[in-house]
Amino acid sequence: xxxxxxxxxxxxxxxxxxxxxxxxxxxxxxxxxxxxxxxxxxxxxxxxxxxxxxxxxxxxxxxxxxxxxxxxxxxxxxxxxxxxxxxxxxxxxxxxxxxxxxxxxxxxxxxxxxxxxxxxxxxxxxxxxxxxxxxxxxxxxxxxxxxxxxxxxxxxxxxxxxxxxxxxxxxxxxxxxxxxxxxxxxxxxxxxxxxxxxxxxxxxxxxxxxxxxxxxxxxxxxxxxxxxxxxxxxxxxxxxxxxxxxxxxxxxxxxxxxxxxxxxxxxxxxxxxxxxxxxxxxxxxxxxxxxxxxxxxxxxxxxxxxxxxxxxxxxxxxxxxxxxxxxxxxxxxxxxxxxxxxxxxxxxxxxxxxxxxxxxxxxxxxxxxxxxxxxxxxxxxxxxxxxxxxxxxxxxxxxxxxxxxx
Amino acid sequence: xxxxxxxxxxxxxxxxxxxxxxxxxxxxxxxxxxxxxxxxxxxxxxxxxxxxxxxxxxxxxxxxxxxxxxxxxxxxxxxxxxxxxxxxxxxxxxxxxxxxxxxxxxxxxxxxxxxxxxxxxxxxxxxxxxxxxxxxxxxxxxxxxxxxxxxxxxxxxxxxxxxxxxxxxxxxxxxxxxxxxxxxxxxxxxxxxxxxxxxxxxxxxxxxxxxxxxxxxxxxxxxxxxxxxxxxxxxxxxxxxxxxxxxxxxxxxxxxxxxxxxxxxxxxxxxxxxxxxxxxxxxxxxxxxxxxxxxxxxxxxxxxxxxxxxxxxxxxxxxxxxxxxxxxxxxxxxxxxxxxxxxxxxxxxxxxxxxxxxxxxxxxxxxxxxxxxxxxxxxxxxxxxxxxxxxxxxxxxxxxxxxxxx
Numbered sequence: 093x094x095x096x097x098x099x100x101x102x103x104x105x106x107x108x109x110x111x112x113x114x115x116x117x118x119x120x121x122x123x124x125x126x127x128x129x130x131x132x133x134x135x136x137x138x139x140x141x142x143x144x145x146x147x148x149x150x151x152x153x154x155x156x157x158x159x160x161x162x163x164x165x166x167x168x169x170x171x172x173x174x175x176x177x178x179x180x181x182x183x184x185x186x187x188x189x190x191x192x193x194x195x196x197x198x199x200x201x202x203x204x205x206x207x208x209x210x211x212x213x214x215x216x217x218x219x220x221x222x223x224x225x226x227x228x229x230x231x232x233x234x235x236x237x238x239x240x241x242x243x244x245x246x247x248x249x250x251x252x253x254x255x256x257x258x259x260x261x262x263x264x265x266x267x268x269x270x271x272x273x274x275x276x277x278x279x280x281x282x283x284x285x286x287x288x289x290x291x292x293x294x295x296x297x298x299x300x301x302x303x304x305x306x307x308x309x310x311x312x313x314x315x316x317x318x319x320x321x322x323x324x325x326x327x328x329x330x331x332x333x334x335x336x337x338x339x340x341x342x343x344x345x346x347x348x349x350x351x352x353x354x355x356x357x358x359x360x361x362x363x364x365x366x367x368x369x370x371x372x373x374x375x376x377x378x379x380x381x382x383x384x385x386x387x388x389x390x391x392x393x394x395x396x397x398x399x400x401x402x403x404x405x406x407x408x409x410x411x412x413x414x415x416x417x418x419x420x421x422x423x424x425x426x427x428x429x430x431x432x433x434x435x436x437x438x439x440x441x442x443x444x445x446x447x448x449x450x451x452x453x454x455x456x457x458x459x460x461x462x463x464x465x466x467x468x469x470x471x472x473x474x475x476x477x478x479x480x481x482x483x484x485x486x487x488x489x490x491x492x493x494x495x496x497x498x
Numbered sequence: 499x500x501x502x503x504x505x506x507x508x509x510x511x512x513x514x515x516x517x518x519x520x521x522x523x524x525x526x527x528x529x530x531x532x533x534x535x536x537x538x539x540x541x542x543x544x545x546x547x548x549x550x551x552x553x554x555x556x557x558x559x560x561x562x563x564x565x566x567x568x569x570x571x572x573x574x575x576x577x578x579x580x581x582x583x584x585x586x587x588x589x590x591x592x593x594x595x596x597x598x599x600x601x602x603x604x605x606x607x608x609x610x611x612x613x614x615x616x617x618x619x620x621x622x623x624x625x626x627x628x629x630x631x632x633x634x635x636x637x638x639x640x641x642x643x644x645x646x647x648x649x650x651x652x653x654x655x656x657x658x659x660x661x662x663x664x665x666x667x668x669x670x671x672x673x674x675x676x677x678x679x680x681x682x683x684x685x686x687x688x689x690x691x692x693x694x695x696x697x698x699x700x701x702x703x704x705x706x707x708x709x710x711x712x713x714x715x716x717x718x719x720x721x722x723x724x725x726x727x728x729x730x731x732x733x734x735x736x737x738x739x740x741x742x743x744x745x746x747x748x749x750x751x752x753x754x755x756x757x758x759x760x761x762x763x764x765x766x767x768x769x770x771x772x773x774x775x776x777x778x779x780x781x782x783x784x785x786x787x788x789x790x791x792x793x794x795x796x797x798x799x800x801x802x803x804x805x806x807x808x809x810x811x812x813x814x815x816x817x818x819x820x821x822x823x824x825x826x827x828x829x830x831x832x833x834x835x836x837x838x839x840x841x842x843x844x845x846x847x848x849x850x851x852x853x854x855x856x857x858x859x860x861x862x863x864x865x866x867x868x869x870x871x872x873x874x875x876x877x878x879x880x881x882x883x884x885x886x887x888x889x890x891x892x893x894x895x896x897x898x899x900x901x902x903x904x
Contacts, residue, residue, distance in 0.1 A: 108551055108554040108555050111555065112555070142574070145514055145574070145578060146577075146578065146581065148514040149514050149517065149518070149578045149581055149582050149585075150581055150582050150584075150585035151585065152585065153581045153585075154580065154581045154584045154585075156591075157577035157578075157580045157581040157584070157592055158577065158581070159577075160573060160576065160577035160580075160592050160594075161573070161574060161577040161578065161581075163573065164570045164571075164573035164574050165570075167566060167567070167569065167570035167573065168548070168551070168567060168570050170566065171552075171563035171564065171565075171566035171567040172551060172552065172555045172563075172567065174560065174563045174566075175552065175555055175556055175559045175560045175563040175564070175567075176555050176556050178556075178560045178563070179555075179556035179557065179558065179559075179560075185562075186563055186566050188566075191642065191643075212642070236597065236618070237597075
């Protein structure tokens with residue numbers, strides 16, 4: 093028995109006309125597979141509309157109520173798709189997160205799936221229904237309340253359901269036709285990858301590639317569920333995200349990723365004594381601030397500078413925290429620089445091929461681009477550079493590592 | 499311990515600004531009563547938007563999916579009100595129909611409440627929460643699906659909750675400040691009634707007065723729950739809907755009601771033989787068509803005409819059914835007249851005071867308005883007249899029965 097879980101999101105569920113297009117694809121797929129589960133997100137833009145209503149309502153919306161509000165979005169798309177399918181003679185039923193058996197912890201707006209009770213979905217699948225599931229949402233039994241899985245959570249719904257149901261694969265239909273060697277808007281010769289490994293996809297999602305929610309990739313990696321990323325609008329082979337195999341290891345660098353929505357903060361003139369870093373990072377921890385890179389300059393006359401990068405959205409909050417701790421640690425000043433960007437190369441091949449970092453640095457140096465901060469993992473190298481150099485750096489690295497060639 | 503159930507609907511929940519106004523009223527009321535339950539409908543117009551999406555999606559939307567779709571509307575208003583209240587320091591929580599324990603039969607789009615399990619609401623009330631409940635929706639355990647109670651169902655949610663919780667009263671906040679002797683847009687001297695009996699309100703709701711869903715009045719009458727109809731926008735005493743009392747019986751006529759959204763259909767030249775009426779009404783029964791009045795002319799040469807009235811919305815469907823049955827019963831033709839209206843007088847005083855009908859007919863005759871059909875009950879008289887005469891008839895009857903005077 094074949095079973096596929098498909099997820100349609102973004103503009104592919106933007107309105108009724110697009111949902112009819114999804115229904116056509118689903119009808120085709122139902123002929124090719126025994127069982128089909130379809131996960132939908134809210135209509136494109138709807139989540140932003142609901143967020144705006146909440147922020148009109150009050151300054152710090154209660155998170156339980158926020159989840160009740162946000163979860164209404166998928167309750168519009170799922171019945172619409174189910175009724176279109178039914179009107180075309182295909183047995184279909186829409187299920188909310190709770191009705192699909194997706195139970196989470198009680199962390200509203202960023203809940204994690206605890207368990208999936210598949211009885212109900214399985215019953216409908218056995219009865220030959222296409223099951224249309226609301227993505228992004230679950231239910232906390234402890235709170236007796238609906239929860240949401242965070243931005244892009246529908247990807248995680250789809251992968252988690254695929255794992256729980258033992259699906260053959262999880263297909264993610266989106267606005268792009270796969271995962272690219274880099275952003276085609278910056279580098280026209282960017283090439284769609286046939287496959288990337290879970291590790292590469294994790295790095296790429298973490299570095300700013302918006303194809304998949306990072307948690308969905310973690311889930312897929314943990315359980316070895318193959319993901320196929322495809323376009324909602326055109327046919328094509330898409331990109332497989334799956335376990336690393338022999339073929340992949342031949343590739344040195346799979347992708348160049350960039351992120352301009354970064355800010356650098358520097359605490360200058362910090363007395364270089366033990367425990368200072370702990371005080372600084374203690375002050376900003378636990379506030380949902382996502383510190384990315386950290387660098388500490390060599391101490392001169394007992395004073396040092398500590399720089400860190402955060403997403404632009406967290407810059408103001410981070411600055412407030414650092415200003416608050418400045419007095420306490422007797423630092424001179426706090427500086428902010430929003431004019432930076434991060435460019436990274438990712439590839440599992442780096443594990444067995446040293447020298448990628450050196451090659452990257454020399455390419456950037458030859459182009460006169462100076463590096464402000466560097467961070468590496470086993471399979472990626474990231475550099476912080478001036479924002480205005482980012483596009484040029486991406487183009488050069490893409491060409492230098494010959495990513496445009498098969 | 500005092501407990502009030504309040505319902506806010508229509509334009510009073512049209513947007514966030516209006517919801518803030520509701521929050522202000524709720525905050526005031528929370529000081530005056532021990533326990534407060536607030537039932538909300540969807541934002542004004544939202545239900546129509548969702549209906550339009552469904553009809554764009556397909557011709558005959560599946561009713562289970564329709565309920566899933568329509569029930570999303572209240573999931574927007576209830577968390578918004580709850581988060582506004584919380585931001586103002588008032589303990590509040592939003593609950594869906596299912597979470598409020600409102601369980602219905604499985605008749606999607608027109609479900610009836612079977613039982614209300616009040617444990618959860620009571621727990622929150624005991625804990626001093628304002629409980630904000632989604633109106634219009636319930637849950638069918640047999641279908642494991644959300645259901646809706648039909649247009650205006652939020653009124654029924656409010657009254658049913660008031661009964662189940664043993665509330666002191668149920669307050670319905672709406673766009674008008676009470677129940678009037680007639681439509682003030684037609685008769686400027688129309689007067690707000692201090693109280694009307696359940697029976698009068700039932701007749702008025704059935705005759706086209708749009709203040710309360712008829713089912714909510716049935717529910718209130720059955721359990722003797724007093725309803726107070728008030729304006730969402732201005733203070734005022736409102737109108738009590740409650741059991742008939744000695745005071746009310748002195749009033750001959752309480753109200754003049756009209757309905758222009760009526761159509762008359764006539765099957766002409768019907769052989770006057772037994773079983774013909776059964777065939778005709780058998781053909782239109784069971785299609786959700788609401789036949790109001792029926793009249794059969796005196797038979798001439800063995801042929802008769804049968805006329806009936808239906809809401810304008812059902813006219814096309816009724817015509818199709820009658821055309822289909824025409825051959826079978828060998829009738830000559832089917833005629834439709836959309837140019838009619840119904841004008842009615844309602845009052846419990848009619849029970850003990852004969853002659854109201856005669857007075858009504860003579861007033862209409864004096865004005866040269868001819869009666870096409872008449873229907874009566876113990877406490878109402880309705881006449882079908884030409885649509886263009888309706889406003890004039892309403893003004894005359896309102897004056898003739900002296901309804902403008904206290």
